[in-house]
Amino acid sequence: MGVASLVLGIISIVLGVFGFGVPVGAILGIVGTVLGSMAKKNDPANSLAKSGFVCSVVGTAISLAFFVACVGCAGCATAGSAGLLSGL
Amino acid sequence: METFCINIFGRIVPMYGIMISAGIIIAGAVGYKLVIREGLSEDDFFILSGIVLLFGMFGAKLLYLIINWKEIEWGKILEWNYIQQLLGGGFVFYGGLIGGILGLVLVNQISDINVMNYVKTAIPCLPIAHGFGRIGCFFAGCCYGIPYDGPFCVDYQAPTLAPVGISLFPVQLLEAIADFLIAVIIIDLIVKKGQGMFGIYLYLTSYVIIRFLLENFRGDSERGRWLLFSTSQWISLGIGCIIGGFCLFKIYKKRRREKWELHH
Numbered sequence: 001m002g003v004a005s006l007v008l009g010i011i012s013i014v015l016g017v018f019g020f021g022v023p024v025g026a027i028l029g030i031v032g033t034v035l036g037s038m039a040k041k042n043d044p045a046n047s048l049a050k051s052g053f054v055c056s057v058v059g060t061a062i063s064l065a066f067f068v069a070c071v072g073c074a075g076c077a078t079a080g081s082a083g084l085l086s087g088l
Numbered sequence: 089m090e091t092f093c094i095n096i097f098g099r100i101v102p103m104y105g106i107m108i109s110a111g112i113i114i115a116g117a118v119g120y121k122l123v124i125r126e127g128l129s130e131d132d133f134f135i136l137s138g139i140v141l142l143f144g145m146f147g148a149k150l151l152y153l154i155i156n157w158k159e160i161e162w163g164k165i166l167e168w169n170y171i172q173q174l175l176g177g178g179f180v181f182y183g184g185l186i187g188g189i190l191g192l193v194l195v196n197q198i199s200d201i202n203v204m205n206y207v208k209t210a211i212p213c214l215p216i217a218h219g220f221g222r223i224g225c226f227f228a229g230c231c232y233g234i235p236y237d238g239p240f241c242v243d244y245q246a247p248t249l250a251p252v253g254i255s256l257f258p259v260q261l262l263e264a265i266a267d268f269l270i271a272v273i274i275i276d277l278i279v280k281k282g283q284g285m286f287g288i289y290l291y292l293t294s295y296v297i298i299r300f301l302l303e304n305f306r307g308d309s310e311r312g313r314w315l316l317f318s319t320s321q322w323i324s325l326g327i328g329c330i331i332g333g334f335c336l337f338k339i340y341k342k343r344r345r346e347k348w349e350l351h352h
Contacts, residue, residue: 027142030141033134034135034138036134037134041135057113
């Protein structure tokens with residue numbers, strides 16, 4: 001689980017930074033965070049799990065920022081015609 | 089004001105995204121502190137937070153798509169860019185709340201984590217994250233208020249989702265302030281009294297009342313409306329009735345037990 005968390009965390013950072021598949025990046029980052037926490041719970045000394053957890057949190061934060069950002073820009077450009085950001 | 093964006097390594101990032109991320113991280117940090125203070129497991133807290141976030145995102149998106157289903161361009165539904173646009177823009181808070189609760193119920197069923205202990209302790213995370221989200225809305229120009237030219241009115245300039253050149257009521261900031269106030273009051277109570285159901289009741293009751301009232305100051309017209317109220321007002325009413333019914337049931341049970349103890 002620690003390895004899986006690290007892999008998912010790195011993928012989410014890459015997807016977030018390069019801006020493609022950012023919704024997938026955010027989801028992978030959150031799953032990586034959960035797996036990292038589960039691995040840390042089973043073995044508190046597992047450094048892979050700790051690294052995976054940190055990478056996943058960072059990847060989630062970056063992906064979420066860009067994830068809503070991309071559509072934010074598109075929404076700004078269309079100035080309300082799509083009404084995509086008009087959450088309740 | 090103009091929609092506020094910042095440039096990070098050549099990429100334009102609107103404050104909406106930054107605020108959502110900041111809200112989740114700060115709420116997570118506050119929740120972590122409270123959980124450690126109560127002697128609970130930090131790992132269980134992060135497992136729960138991740139699952140709640142996943143289910144919450146799914147619920148918030150699903151309710152948004154249901155409300156706006158008429159605006160979905162079904163011909164483009166298989167195009168990757170359109171899917172990204174649909175997935176990224178627009179989340180409905182109440183959908184997220186319902187999704188998050190379903191996530192908690194699922195974890196409670198399939199794991200040995202005592203979910204209620206964590207909910208009771210980390211409930212202030214919800215208004216904190218939500219408050220940051222509302223500040224993001226303010227910067228993006230969405231969820232804007234009714235036309236108003238009194239103190240603190242806001243005048244958006246192009247390009248935003250709000251009408252350009254009309255002074256508007258800053259309803260997003262007012263809701264953010266209310267959220268932060270609720271969070272501070274609950275944290276103060278938890279620090280003084282320890283965790284308890286009061287935090288959940290206080291949050292739900294105060295938020296549904298505030299949300300019901302603030303809906304009257306919202307000026308964005310693309311939102312769902314049925315009969316007299318908006319979708320969010322109906323949901324507020326529904327949650328209010330559930331909390332009210334639950335409290336009455338508890339009072340009834342308590343009185344019945346007192347009567348039984350008196351007779352025996």
